[in-house]
Amino acid sequence: MELNTRFGEYGGCFVPETLMVALEELESAFLNIFPNPAFQKEFQEYLTTYAGRKTPLTLCRNMSKDLGCTVYLKREDLLHSGAHKLNNALGQALLAKHMGKKRLIAETGAGQHGVATAIAGAVLGLEVDVFMGEVDIARQALNVARMNMMGARVIPVTSGTRTLKDAMNEALRDWVARVRDTHYLIGTVAGPHPYPVLVRDLQRVIGDETREQILSAQGRLPDIIIACIGGGSNAMGIFHPFIDDASVTMYGVEAGGEGLDKKHGASLCGGRPGVLHGNYSYLLQDSYGQIIESHSISAGLDYPGVGPEHAMYKDSKRITYTAITDTEALEAFLYLSRTEGIVPALESSHAIAFARKIGPELSKDALLIINLSGRGDKDVETVLRYMRGAA
Ligand SMILES: *Cc1c(COP(=O)(O)O)cnc(C)c1O
DSSP: OOOOSEETTEEOOOSOHHHHHHHHHHHHHHHHTTTOHHHHHHHHHIIIIITOOSOOEEEOHHHHHHHTSEEEEEEGGGSTTSBTHHHHHHHHHHHHHHTTOOEEEEEESSSHHHHHHHHHHHHHTOEEEEEEEHHHHHHTHHHHHHHHHTTOEEEEEOSTTSSHHHHHHHHHHHHHHTTTTEEEOOOSSOSSTTHHHHHHHHHTHHHHHHHHHHHHHHSSOOSEEEEEOSSSHHHHHHHGGGTTOTTOEEEEEEEEETOTTSSOBOHHHHOEEEEETTEEEEEOBOTTSOBOOOOOSSGGGOOSBOOHHHHHHHHHTSSEEEEEEHHHHHHHHHHHHHHHSOOBOHHHHHHHHHHHHHGGGSOTTOEEEEEEOBBSGGGHHHHHHHHTTOO
């Protein structure tokens, strides 16, 4: 079997020649080791007894009443580590272990993906090095401490703007040097082929469970699914099992930041196609093709690119992409906390905010599912700071 290396014109493998062998080795492991029943049995056991799958699909009675339609939340906030990222980190780490790798590397901006990688490395007995910009290390002290406690090394990146995109370059450089014993654990549906397919298939458990749960609860498919988009992995995870169901409308919600005419993180709504992180997709760039730094109140959506499969669905219009501002996300954070007693991640709050916008326009039998990608404990300080009026 061969995998498509492209999504329409997007995707591909824009990497140094020396990495092609590693990417082919990973693709081969994905095709041959991953489907193996023994591997799947072990993986499923980690997902259920360690990570806590399956996650619930919660009927939100108060929010439904308020918006005038039926609203469910898919509760990835209840996964171990507090977000969906662990589905991917555990899957890739286990695959790397079966490939005979001894070491995981990752790059991280806010530290959430670094933490998920540190967790997977600790439980599977793999060495972990996380590349992180110096500026981000200073901003995200708590996540740096969490990674260190779980035995991961955090390596400061001092080049360029000392943030996520520089950490990405550093991780790729390290991988070139140590490809034999090292797996590069990419945290979203971006990067060179086969990562966009691999990460999607590791996250589609969210959508597979959702499908089964909504059919059992309501006897039919949802009308609308909403998810936030940073790189696009939680969204692709919940969307993908419904892609062929024409009756299901899907909305991907990007970080509108201070507005699409100001600083934002909305690559699909406010960017153009180009090459970043080994693949061709929409990204934030200036007229010279240099990457523009993104901005979002939520660290997890603060990424200047987006997965190539989303780029394809944007052009084909299968999925509608939209953006929510920092202020709207903040209001949705407080709204869900107050209305349902669930404190959402600021990332997920973008999806909640969009539901609040369209809910009142829908018919009262509309059935809406929002992917709650993570919990908001990590964001409480940020929210307090914004509420006090300091950004
Ligand atoms: C990282 C993160 C995101 C954004 O990443 P995607 O790949 O777009 O899913 C969204 N929500 C939470 C809680 C995150 O930690």
